[in-house]
Amino acid sequence: MSDSILIQVDNGVATITLNRPQVFNSFNREMAFAMQDALDKCASNDEVRAVMIVGEGKAFCAGQDIQEITDPELNPGFKAILDDHYNPIVLKIRNLEKPVVAAVNGVAAGAGANIALCCDVVIATESAAFIQAFSKIGLIPDSAGTFFLPRLIGFGKASAAMMLADKITAPEADQMGMIYKAVPDADFLATAQKTAQKLAALPTVALANTKKALNQSYYNTVEEQLTLESKLQIESASTEDYAEGVASFMEKRKPVFNGK
Structure with a gap:
């Protein structure tokens, strides 16, 4: 795997680190494919029960590496950048049957x-910021930004954020419901790791089925969603973790889930 993406598995959590700090972890073609490979490894590794994505250095990710698209010898073209680089990353995160923390x-x-906003749980350090920077260079938001952001903060705020390219601080993003929470810089990494560890210790199949239900809730009628919930609930109720959850409740003890 390219050293632009690092992956480490510890106590059920796979930490994926975006590792191009010299360009604020902006994506080029190599990094995009390495990210997809890392997500595939998380999907196929039964030891991984949750994923955390973090950036190396001062930034999480500055988006596309502009140097790549302005170099005629390196530029793969926007169709490849979207169809081959970013869109698969978003879909792999949403289809991964394990929770993903940004x-x-x-x-x-x-x-x-x-990419951060398509994850299941987004935790940001208070000094972080979110910028829909596309309009500054004559582009539209991609990587499913026009899908997720209006659903997170409403049409009006999303439209303004995308057109004006305003810098939204993490506390502001927290207040408007864009992210799960903003935490003080000194507590940030420990809080994110603790959250990922908590998710890794929960019933993995139930979390995956919750994710599936949330994905479909964007499209389904209430009747279709009720049918899907019934299907997924029956599936969840057949797991070892459900049996453990009930047993631990009856025995008044803390459950120990194995992800099966």
Whole structure:
């Protein structure tokens, strides 16, 4: 795997580190494919029960590496950048049957912001910021930003954020419901890691089914959603973790889930 993406598994949590700090972890073609590979490894590794994505250095991710698209010899073209680089990353995160925490340690701009916002839980350090930077260079938001952001903060605020390219601080993002929480810089990494560890210790199949239900809730009628909930609940109720959850409740003890 490219050293632009690092992956480490510890106590059920796979930490994926965006590792191009010299360019604020902006994506080039190599890094995009390495990120996809890392997500595939998380999907196939039964030891991984939760994923945390974080940036190395001062930024989470500044989006697309502009140097790549302004170099005629390196530029793959926007169709490849979207179809081959970013869109698969977003879909792999949303289809991963394990919870994904975005630990936003600094600025998240452009595609970097939208990759963070498509994750299941977003925790940011108070000094971080989110910027829909696309309009500054004559582009539209991609990486499913136009899908997720209006659903997170409403049409009006999303439209303004995208057109004006305002810098939204992490505390502001927390207040408007864009992210799960903003935490003081000194507590940030420990809080993000603790959250990922908590998710890794929960019933993995139930969390995956919750994610599936949330994904479909964007499209389904209430009747269709009720049908899906029934299907997924029956599936969840057949797991070892459900049996453990009930047993621990009856025995008044803390449950020990194995993710099965």
